[in-house]
Amino acid sequence: MAVIQTEKRKGLTGSVRVPGDKSISHRAVMFGAIAKGTTRVEGFLPGADCLSTIECFRRMGVTIHTHSPTSLQVEGQGWDGLREPGSFLDVGNSGTTIRLMLGILTGRPFWSTVIGDESIARRPMDRVVKPLRQMGARVDGRRDGKFTPLGVRGGNLQGIRFESPVASAQVKSCLLLAGLQAAGTTTIAEPSLSRDHTERMLRAFGVELQREGYAVSVQGGQSLVAQEVRVPGDISSAAFIMAAALLVPDSKVTIRDVGLNPTRTGIIDALQAMGARLEVEEKGEWCGEPVGDITVRSSELQSTEIGGDLIPRLIDEIPILAVIASQAEGTTVIKDAAELKVKETNRIAVTAQELRKLGARVEETDDGLIIHGPSPLTGGECDSHGDHRIGMAMAIAGLIADRGCKVHRAEAIDVSFPGFEALLQQL
Ligand SMILES: O=C(O)C1=C[C@@H](OP(=O)(O)O)[C@@H](O)[C@H](O)C1
Numbered sequence: 001m002a003v004i005q006t007e008k009r010k011g012l013t014g015s016v017r018v019p020g021d022k023s024i025s026h027r028a029v030m031f032g033a034i035a036k037g038t039t040r041v042e043g044f045l046p047g048a049d050c051l052s053t054i055e056c057f058r059r060m061g062v063t064i065h066t067h068s069p070t071s072l073q074v075e076g077q078g079w080d081g082l083r084e085p086g087s088f089l090d091v092g093n094s095g096t097t098i099r100l101m102l103g104i105l106t107g108r109p110f111w112s113t114v115i116g117d118e119s120i121a122r123r124p125m126d127r128v129v130k131p132l133r134q135m136g137a138r139v140d141g142r143r144d145g146k147f148t149p150l151g152v153r154g155g156n157l158q159g160i161r162f163e164s165p166v167a168s169a170q171v172k173s174c175l176l177l178a179g180l181q182a183a184g185t186t187t188i189a190e191p192s193l194s195r196d197h198t199e200r201m202l203r204a205f206g207v208e209l210q211r212e213g214y215a216v217s218v219q220g221g222q223s224l225v226a227q228e229v230r231v232p233g234d235i236s237s238a239a240f241i242m243a244a245a246l247l248v249p250d251s252k253v254t255i256r257d258v259g260l261n262p263t264r265t266g267i268i269d270a271l272q273a274m275g276a277r278l279e280v281e282e283k284g285e286w287c288g289e290p291v292g293d294i295t296v297r298s299s300e301l302q303s304t305e306i307g308g309d310l311i312p313r314l315i316d317e318i319p320i321l322a323v324i325a326s327q328a329e330g331t332t333v334i335k336d337a338a339e340l341k342v343k344e345t346n347r348i349a350v351t352a353q354e355l356r357k358l359g360a361r362v363e364e365t366d367d368g369l370i371i372h373g374p375s376p377l378t379g380g381e382c383d384s385h386g387d388h389r390i391g392m393a394m395a396i397a398g399l400i401a402d403r404g405c406k407v408h409r410a411e412a413i414d415v416s417f418p419g420f421e422a423l424l425q426q427l
């Protein structure tokens with residue numbers, strides 16, 4: 001079990017890049033695998049989750065060359081190029097892999113079994129299994145298909161209209177992928193807009209989609225054409241570096257080539273509302289995704305309220321936002337975020353528990369957190385609970401804690417941010 005130790009720091013400066021976007025990296029491999037032709041991917045995230053996606057598609061017979069950890073070539077042979085896997089498809093820790101892949105598997109004429117780690121075995125799969133069954137899919141698993149392991153016998157699908165009770169890009173993307181293989185039209189409506197990387201990338205691969213407010217529709221029977229994909233830096237990873245620069249005195253850090261998709265930039269809006277000295281320079285688009293540089297300076301912060309439509313735009317940033325809020329003047333309220341309970345861990349409970357160990361004043365609510373600041377952090381020992389974002393949030397908290405922070409089970413960080421510790425040292 002890996003341990004990382006961070007110490008109280010001063011004056012973080014530099015210009016850095018963070019690893020590629022996790023959501024976009026997964027999609028580049030999956031869409032490349034079902035497209036016709038050679039898809040080249042640059043800036044791929046070689047984190048454990050995206051490596052699980054590569055391995056799953058290799059097991060379905062797709063040739064994927066890795067020229068370097070961040071440069072791939074996916075040899076797609078269209079939908080029919082996927083073959084029945086001879087063994088389990090193991091998604092490891094990755095919710096995105098399992099939910100999106102189920103949308104592909106349910107339309108393929110073969111049998112497959114999908115497994116993952118202990119965290120995946122606790123996460124709800126019925127949010128995709130139920131609508132997939134309405135489309136005619138045959139999926140089963142523990143507790144009537146709510147939990148892994150899942151067995152899928154793919155076959156004929158029928159388009160549906162599905163009103164999703166949650167704003168989830170994984171649910172939406174799963175059903176769009178199933179819908180592409182279904183007869184007729186499939187429509188997914190969500191209560192607010194979740195990240196739209198799937199829509200942007202499917203369009204780049206030649207698929208036609210219709211959007212009407214928070215609903216998106218796809219016509220079955222479309223094929224994908226291979227593309228060149230350049231993956232921007234992951235704003236969810238950049239958020240940890242942004243937090244370090246904001247909280248550590250006398251800091252100024254620029255993070256280059258970060259994805260600035262408006263469905264992901266809630267963290268920038270929240271930090272600016274808190275008074276962060278943060279500048280964004282948009283530089284252009286890579287494969288339909290806006291990209292730019294973010295510069296952050298040490299700042300005096302005020303508390304804020306975070307809820308409603310902002311939540312899906314910063315859902316993965318809430319653990320690190322809680323660390324930041326612990327240093328802001330006043331009481332920060334985070335609400336409407338019950339989805340956090342079904343991530344790699346229950347991130348409401350675990351964030352509160354671990355931050356309190358370092359001396360922060362945090363209360364857990366049913367759908368969020370209440371954080372009283374500013375609280376000087378004493379530091380000490382924390383546990384990632386096997387959750388990459390918790391591990392990184394606590395390591396960053398250590399940069400402003402008197403005794404620093406020793407993070408146990410830090411190997412989880414490799415899920416989304418390989419090189420995290422080395423990058424912190426570089427600042
Ligand atoms: O589609 C994606 O790539 C993701 C969607 C989000 O999950 P939900 O769809 O469950 O909200 C997010 O938390 C996850 O890290 C990645």
Ligand SMILES: C=C(OP(=O)(O)O)C(=O)O
Nearest residue numbers: 093094095096316343344
């Ligand atoms: C929730 C996350 O990922 P996933 O759902 O793909 O496991 C995350 O990266 O914070």
